[in-house]
Amino acid sequence: MSATSESGAGAPPAAVVRRERLGRALRNPVIGPLGALVIAIVVFTLTTDTFATVGNASLILQQSIVIGTLALGQTLIILTAGIDLANGAIAVLGTIVMAKHVVNGGDPLLALVLGLAITMLLGTVSGLLVTRLGLPPFIVTLGILTVTYALARLYAESRSYPVADRLLRIWGEGTTVAGVRITWGTFLLLGLFALFWFMLGRTAWGRHVYAVGNAPEAARLTGINTRRTVLSVYVAAGALYGIAAWQALGRIPNADPNAYQTGNLDSITAVVIGGTSLFGGRGSVIGTLIGTLVVGVLRSGLTQAGIDNLYQDVATGVLVIVAVSLDQISRRRAAR
Amino acid sequence: MSATSESGAGAPPAAVVRRERLGRALRNPVIGPLGALVIAIVVFTLTTDTFATVGNASLILQQSIVIGTLALGQTLIILTAGIDLANGAIAVLGTIVMAKHVVNGGDPLLALVLGLAITMLLGTVSGLLVTRLGLPPFIVTLGILTVTYALARLYAESRSYPVADRLLRIWGEGTTVAGVRITWGTFLLLGLFALFWFMLGRTAWGRHVYAVGNAPEAARLTGINTRRTVLSVYVAAGALYGIAAWQALGRIPNADPNAYQTGNLDSITAVVIGGTSLFGGRGSVIGTLIGTLVVGVLRSGLTQAGIDNLYQDVATGVLVIVAVSLDQISRRRAAR
Amino acid sequence: GSDAEPDGGDTSSGGGAEGVSIGLITKTETNPFFVTMREVAAEYADEQGVELTALAGAFDGDNEGQVQAMEDLIARGVDGIMITPNNSTGVLGAIEQARAQGIVVIALDTATDPEDAVDATFATDNLEAGRLQGAYVRAALGDEEPALIMLDGTAGGTVDTFRHDGFLDGFGIEEGDAAILGMENTQGDQNNAQTAMENLLQRNPDVNAVYTINEPAARGAYAALEAQGLTDQVVIGSIDGGCQGVQDVADGRYAATVMQFPAEMVRQGMDAIVEAAGGGEPPSGFVDTGSIVITDDPVEGIDSETTEWGLENCWG
Amino acid sequence: MNVDDRAPVLEARALSKSYGHVRAMSEADFELRAGEVLAVVGDNGAGKSTLIKALSGAVVPDSGEIRMNGEPVTFRSPLEARQRGIETVYQDLAVAPALDIASNLFLGREIRRSGIAGRLFRVLDGGAMRTEAKRQLDALGVRIPDVRQPVETLSGGQRQSVAVARAAAFGTRLVIMDEPTAALGVRESGMVLDLIRRIRDRGLPVVLISHNMPQVFEIADRIHIHRLGRRAAVVRPGESSMREVVEIMTGATEAAAGTGGPA
Amino acid sequence: MNVDDRAPVLEARALSKSYGHVRAMSEADFELRAGEVLAVVGDNGAGKSTLIKALSGAVVPDSGEIRMNGEPVTFRSPLEARQRGIETVYQDLAVAPALDIASNLFLGREIRRSGIAGRLFRVLDGGAMRTEAKRQLDALGVRIPDVRQPVETLSGGQRQSVAVARAAAFGTRLVIMDEPTAALGVRESGMVLDLIRRIRDRGLPVVLISHNMPQVFEIADRIHIHRLGRRAAVVRPGESSMREVVEIMTGATEAAAGTGGPA
Ligand SMILES: Nc1ncnc2c1ncn2[C@@H]1O[C@H](COP(=O)(O)OP(=O)(O)OP(=O)(O)O)[C@@H](O)[C@H]1O
Ligand SMILES: Nc1ncnc2c1ncn2[C@@H]1O[C@H](COP(=O)(O)OP(=O)(O)OP(=O)(O)O)[C@@H](O)[C@H]1O
Ligand SMILES: [Mg+2]
């Protein structure tokens, strides 16, 4: 019974075919969404002449910034088998708090801090309700959604607040590279995705997030503090929504309590197109970034293609389904 | 090794305490939502003097009919670990098809059949995309949502169609019992819930629905035709949405392509308040009925209490969370 | 989302306007009011040989969607943009950007704040329209002590606020007056309005006046009152002037509606842009496209038209 | 009666299956004869479960051929195998944790009410299902407080008993059991061996995967030894010792009995 | 060295636990002494897993007392037990199927990079984790093609090995194993028994739940016999026969060795 040496010699029970690298790449879950993105870009490039310009690419990125950041927070929560219906509302309250403080003559930096504090607070409250009372995230965030929009309207006194302050609008500014305007917000978006890609993939915290979403009971039994892990995710998401609020003011320097009502569904869509499972524990933020871009490219491309209003909706619906089908097919291939 | 007789004698390894009935009742998953409903009713009865009238009760039932029927279909789909974002849209298209046919001088019965056919067709399409292509229900029904609203607007030419026909409005009529008006629609709603309560709990089909939602791979391995089961659920839901469309014309005899836009979230809310798990395989239609009523009671009660609109939103958000907390607490009790 | 509809392009007909391209951005693509605007614009563009691109936000309050639409239109290099802004300040940045590129920007239906952020505004004076509704309802009540229910639209909407405030002004009471029995937001949706009215009636069966933000809300209110058999004691007022609404007035469902003229807004706006594109003076200022009470029960001191006239001039 | 004389009931030739770059089964052969108990043994990860999943339709092999009573068959789903009377206890049990014991036992072939209610509307006879479930589990010597308990509340062994009882109750042509006694106690294991004997006595062949050598030698007519994704040998308990079997299994000796040849 | 002389490391008195109307544990006693291998045996559903879950913090008992080195402790979560050096292999393995083998092995105590990146940001040292995982699994004789494989793609036995390797690697005070060899092959089971011996030789006591009597008699210093939710007897392998143990377990004889008394 001294098989140690033998198994050390590495003759595996099932012969390992050494085309690992390619196999691994093909099984990478980001392949599907990426394929959809590439196909969309190619199709619109061929069918319209205004789509494939650097300017338009920069525009699509700018248009994706707020939803992208919301979707990043959404990804974290969905990875823990949760869902966040309140992200748009929380970001909106953030914009109101920031803008109203400045409009009333307050210090912009303090306004920013207050805005971020309120979004993190709301994230924390959601997280506590989910972890302490064990409530379904759907219900918790639905409640927070209703309450937050109401609070935003109450606090805004049902007005909107235009922002002139430079600090609050900073992410809308940018630099011009080779005649193309790239906003700081674009860099921030990419930076945030890189940060969370690293955090999820390379830190203990990231492992715990995946474990808690994939098998909560197993995670608990192995001694992971599941409550703290889940809570940390909601707090991080709250912070991201605060940043999204800041970015939103950079894009539209006007805080409106009725804005971003479809932020929740739009961000979930980006996450799901990106290949993350709504059942938790499987997925990646890179997928979400691609998913966000897929949605942005579809909208922009269909507009450039001059497709009629209502038919555009039809096309979007169909294309979203097609994009995810591609993902599904590539997965089945890999599973064979 | 002849323990058969011994175990037949029934001394179980863990002594079975014979307070089964009570225990079973307390562990009934409907207890939580029911408690929330009762508490809500008691609170509004005590705080307002117009809430606790038979007339108001009948009114709440009437207001709950359409959402209740949508939520019933939603329950079926959620039990299979799916979700339906398109139910409101499908019902709206149903109302347009029925109403336009009649407004254009068509036969009301044929109108009804056409309307039901289109909703069942859309349910079937969703089901096929989910079962054949293995796409996530969230994405499939999101696509169907967009497409269906667009189709409804195109077919309605962005107009709304008032309905005068008696057959199409039948569920809004009713009878007066002891001075209280009860619509046929109310009876239909209760009948539909009873039917599906029976189907889910007492037929092989129902068992398969639960099994497919709870453990799809196990269901497949035991030889259940999982695809057919899931498909049947989407078709049944489509039929229910058609009935919801008919009921909607009874309540508001005007088919409007922009109606019921929150039907999806509202129905999911009712399902989740009713204690059904979004992960599939656990829950009941009775819970959904109670969940629907909880939402109806909250809205009516808060209005009766004269609470300002925005504060009403705050209260609704908080109360929804409280309602589900009650459920959670009662479950923990039972699990001890 | 922002959506394109290149209805134009037919340059065979029309005089002087050929080659002019105009963008229209409405709040949503679903509300019949905006659908009418789009249809009128498409028709008018056809006649004039103007190239039209029609876009919209996804929901009331979708500033982001409207900004995206502006960006797309700027990228396309249109001559003029007509926009019904979500709120008076929501898209100022994008408007500024457009005007900096020499594009004529015209606000329709809703004014911006400040008003001169755009070249010109063609809109209903919603405060005045609300005032007309309020004055009519108050007059129709006669000597009765008013007991009012208000079915509002969306909290904080610019139009919603003007109409609401105008109504109270015309009705002759202040916000918070005891005569106001209840208020609910209905999003201008018939189903929501009916539910809200039903619930409010439980508490306030002695209502005699109802303010509604638009005609679907008025229909919902009527259905709830009808079910309770209270239609005779209540005066319902509304605003819009859609054909179905005018028909409702003709059928006696509610007392009056205040008609506005979206087609006028669109036509005048397009004329102004075409003229400016042809080297003329750019338009300027606020142009009230008017509003008028439609009723078959006229009251003293308030100008009104009959439903017959209304059905000829209605929209949608 | 000599099992060698009997015709093969289920046969497979050169079955292969890869998952990505892991080759779980490579050119595996298999042969089950009428009325026999065939044990399948092998190291962890040798590919035993993959083999029987291919035989029961749970996995579609990449290549190879399966024959039932000499006639080629392809199972694209477990349902198709079941319709031909093949009943399987899977290693991971294939139970629905939220459903109760009785429902799990009858999953996919519920007892229906008699008459039209049962035939047309598939209305269940809950009482009969519970009674019958209790009977089946008693026959396995499992003590279960209440057949209305959800399976997720059962102990590991109780759960396994449910899966075994299901296969035993419904197999009509042959029964495959993947480590059916792994979680069972001494007494319960004995009862499962008794059950396997009873099934054989009913004339059905049984495939038994087990790591428990004494058990295998006690009950098997022939032993299929699996190694590195394929059949390394087939031996008879009377003719080989436990030690020899283990040596073939672990690769210490190359298969003496001839790779793939019938024993 | 005589184990009887040693102090009890982990003790429990009168632990009870009910689920609804099912009484899984009723007044169970337990005693583990320093440096011993204590086997826990009993019928399916006897309450063995419930007992060790109570000892490892996975379940909070309704009543009763637990002492560690004489001092009363209450574990409200597995984390608290683990912080006191109790490491457990659960019967249902407690692995995250979607995560790879290395991640599962180190779940909850990942190897971090040295320096500030590791300490402050908890950045993982993926290479070290994979190397160490491979080493641990090799020591158990498990052949696993690739430690980057998700656990859900492993065979039943391979999966169990991952759980066993984890507990073996991290136990600092005592190790509890709930049927660690149930899914393992002959060779792999042997290696786990070797492992248990090595752990004992490191001075750590081990609790082993098993249905495999020969295994139990081979390795245990004492045998705790569980029946109907409580300890029926404690015996020593040298002093009682397998037959006697099975008889106590199944209730054929009332516990000769005296209920709850030390053997
Ligand atoms: N879905 C899958 N994806 C990738 N690899 C797999 C998958 N299923 C099985 N394998 C691999 O195939 C090999 C054989 O697995 P199998 O389950 O057939 O082994 P087994 O002989 O039943 O082992 P055990 O005795 O442990 O149950 C293992 O190396 C396993 O990791
Ligand atoms: N969560 C639960 N809910 C209800 N009953 C439970 C629960 N967990 C365990 N039980 C019951 O408690 C009893 C003891 O279970 P336990 O898992 O401790 O047995 P065991 O001795 O480990 O059995 P095995 O040898 O089969 O693993 C069983 O009858 C089981 O059905
Ligand atoms: Mg196996």
Ligand SMILES: [Mg+2]
């Ligand atoms: Mg156990």
